[in-house]
Amino acid sequence: MVEIPSSLCSLFSTQIEEEDGTYLVEVPSSEVDNEALSANETYRVAILESQVSTASSMQPESQQPPSREIKNQSPSKPPVDEGEVRDVTIETVGDQGDGIAKVERGYVVIVPGAQPGDEPTVEIEQVQENVAFARIVDSDPRAL
Structure with a gap:
């Protein structure tokens, strides 16, 4: 299991594209729109292998090459639990006016x-x- 640091700004899936001898990782515009990332800033990027690629998932199972994926691995569960109490920082306001x-x-x-x-x-x-x-x-004491 990969340990994910708390400083993670964004997490998304994308394909790596080749263009004129270079490789491009396209960042979804929603990452900038939602202020997870900012244009003209430098970020560290980690590339993790996908468990299922589009090409291999289209082949019948009998024709697929031996898989390196971990069997019976469930998708990661949310990092919070009902009833959990924690401190958060409100970053933006949603369409309905909620933090x-x-x-x-x-x-x-x-x-x-x-x-x-x-x-x-x-x-x-x-x-x-x-x-x-x-x-x-418990409200932020600075907001009072």
Whole structure:
């Protein structure tokens, strides 16, 4: 299992494209739009091999070459649990006016009533595969 550092800004899947003897890794515009990354900044990039490639997944199983993928590995579970209390930093506000924080692996936590820059203590109330919903249990003292 790969250990993912807490300083991770973004996590996405993409294909590596060859163009004129160089290789390109295309960053989805949503990563910049959601302020996970900024244009004209330098980032460290880690490349992890995909467990299933598009080409091999189209071949019948009997024709596939021996696989190096780990059997019975489930997708990583969300990095938060219902009932968990933790400190977060609100990075932006969503379309519905709720605060949005990102925790490990860029996982999104939605916090109603929070504003960008707030650092409240929250309790995770509902956990889904891609997002969690939390309530503020202790407001950021700077926001008072």
